[in-house]
Amino acid sequence: MNYQEHLMEWIELAQDYPAKALLTVALQEYQEQAHLIEVYQGKLDGQSWSRDYWGQVEI
Amino acid sequence: MIKTIIFVAHPEVDSSNTQQFLMESGRQLSQVDYVDLHREWQENEGRFNIQAEQSRLLEYQRILFQFPLYWYQAPSILKEWIDQVFAVDQDLQGFTKRMAGKELGLVVTADVKASHYQAGGKVGWSLSELLTPYQALAKYFEMTFLPIFPIHQFALLQEAKKMELMYQYITFLERGSYGSRRDYRQTLLDKLDALTNQQLPLDAHQQVIFEMWLEDFRDQSEEINELFDLSE
Numbered sequence: 001m002n003y004q005e006h007l008m009e010w011i012e013l014a015q016d017y018p019a020k021a022l023l024t025v026a027l028q029e030y031q032e033q034a035h036l037i038e039v040y041q042g043k044l045d046g047q048s049w050s051r052d053y054w055g056q057v058e059i
Numbered sequence: 060m061i062k063t064i065i066f067v068a069h070p071e072v073d074s075s076n077t078q079q080f081l082m083e084s085g086r087q088l089s090q091v092d093y094v095d096l097h098r099e100w101q102e103n104e105g106r107f108n109i110q111a112e113q114s115r116l117l118e119y120q121r122i123l124f125q126f127p128l129y130w131y132q133a134p135s136i137l138k139e140w141i142d143q144v145f146a147v148d149q150d151l152q153g154f155t156k157r158m159a160g161k162e163l164g165l166v167v168t169a170d171v172k173a174s175h176y177q178a179g180g181k182v183g184w185s186l187s188e189l190l191t192p193y194q195a196l197a198k199y200f201e202m203t204f205l206p207i208f209p210i211h212q213f214a215l216l217q218e219a220k221k222m223e224l225m226y227q228y229i230t231f232l233e234r235g236s237y238g239s240r241r242d243y244r245q246t247l248l249d250k251l252d253a254l255t256n257q258q259l260p261l262d263a264h265q266q267v268i269f270e271m272w273l274e275d276f277r278d279q280s281e282e283i284n285e286l287f288d289l290s291e
Contacts (some may be wrong), residue, residue, distance in 0.1 A: 003272040010259060010269065018087055019258035021222035026247050026276065028219070033244075033279045040286035 003030070060090045060233045061120040065166070068096050068126040068137035077168050077213040081125065084225045085232055087250075092119075096136045112144045113154045121235060122202075124193065125166040131182070131189045141196070155200060162235055163197040164205030165190060166228070173211045205235050226250070241287075244280050251276070 007027045014020040065085060072078045072095045085091045100107060116122060126133040143149075167186055175181040176189070186207050187194075197204035208231045210224065230246040231237040251273055261269055 001271065003275070006265070006268055006272065010261070013259060013261070015258050015260065018084070018225065019254060021225050022247065022250050022254070024219060024222050025226050026251055028223070029244060029247055030276050030279070033283050036283055037279065037286060040283065040290050043290045044286065
């Protein structure tokens, strides 16, 4: 499910500044997290397939 | 969270947007108390009640000084307070020994860019270097000195950055450290969990979606923590 539209709606609905701020920064962080997961997974894949490890592979 | 007291040293707290913003942020936390040093000093006719100040300090585990930089230092009211309350001949009821083990930290606001506070920058010294007297004070009392929480050019921050600052500051007040994305995320998750229906009035259907999103956010957060640990 894409939550972004809901979050935008909740930000509008929030009744005070701290709640509005919380939802706004949480949305930013939520989006940033999705990107970071891709970056870390890519990094791990890179480590798994690195040429440095090829010599250690037992055939 | 441990009990935290924040001494605000500013000549006009009420008209300072930065201080008002920070105090409104911190007041969301039940374990945080603020003291307006200038107001207290004025109400006591230019003196501090040493015994009362020392007794109050002993009630808290984390002690923070919050101030704008004036000529690379805290406003003079903080020095006045330190000179009176920490006077060597005023070691009431073993005050010095009882301060050991507490935490001392600084929240510092500055009107210039962060890059000025470094070797080669316009100022030429870092905040850590300029504010070494507070580190010495912490050492004298055998307190743990916390990383300085700096805020640069608050007035120029865009609204989204101010909102982020609010929760970075809350993270610092709750944990005594900042800069860790993991801690920041945890602060956000804790606060989202604690949102009340008055703050965010959702109908039953929306509430279910909100809970699903929060669960997804929490799962993502755990995944990223694991991936980070694996990739280190």
